[in-house]
Amino acid sequence: QVQLVESGGGLVQAGGSLRLSCAASGRTFSSLVTGWFRQAPGKEREFVAAIVWSSGTTYYADTVKGRFTISRDNAKNTVYLQMNNLKPEDTAVYYCAAGNAWYIGTDIKGFGSWGQGTQVTVSS
Numbered sequence: 001q002v003q004l005v006e007s008g009g010g011l012v013q014a015g016g017s018l019r020l021s022c023a024a025s026g027r028t029f030s031s032l033v034t035g036w037f038r039q040a041p042g043k044e045r046e047f048v049a050a051i052v053w054s055s056g057t058t059y060y061a062d063t064v065k066g067r068f069t070i071s072r073d074n075a076k077n078t079v080y081l082q083m084n085n086l087k088p089e090d091t092a093v094y095y096c097a098a099g100n101a102w103y104i105g106t107d108i109k110g111f112g113s114w115g116q117g118t119q120v121t122v123s124s
Contacts, residue, residue, distance in 0.1 A: 002113040004034075009094060009118030012086055018120060020081040022096030027077055030046050033099035034079045035059075035111060036070065038092035038120075043070040045095070047106045049081060059106050064090075086122045093117040 008020040024034065035050030049070040050059045058070050079096065097111035103118040 002031055003098045004098060004113060004115035006094065006096045006115040006118040009120045011121045011123065013124050014122055016086050016122070017082070017084045018086065020083070020094055020096075020118060020120075022078045022079040022081075023072075023102070024079070024096075024098060024108060027098065028101075029111075030101040031066070031098050032102060033104050033110075035097050035106065036079075036081045036094055037108060038090075038094045038095070039117075040089075040092040043092075044046055050089055050099075050106055051079060052104055059060045063108075082107060083120070086120075088122045090120060091122050092120060094120050109111060119124060 003025045005023045010051040022086040030124050033050050033056040038048050041045050051070045051072050067085045072079045086111040095117045098113040100112045
């Protein structure tokens with residue numbers, strides 16, 4: 001079972017930046033992708049970004065494309081989410097998630113291990 005620990009959330013003004021980190025332990029060679037999802041109050045959890053460990057291929061939701069960048073450090077087993085030009089609608093709890101064995105994609109059903117989440121609040 002992959003263990004995921006997120007950090008880096010906080011309060012920022014609109015237009016500001018934050019960087020989230022996700023440290024993964026216990027990851028096996030079959031866990032091919034790690035992603036970020038977010039959940040705002042009263043809304044369903046939604047996909048934000050994902051990255052394939054081996055190739056570095058990235059995927060983004062349209063709502064964050066051009067503002068957020070996902071990256072990984074294979075040596076540290078850590079995935080980052082750099083968030084720039086933040087908007088109030090980005091306010092949510094952000095979760096790191098590891099893909100199920102051999103899964104590559106962005107469907108929430110393909111991710112079986114989750115971190116505890118980190119709060120991101122963007123004030124207007």
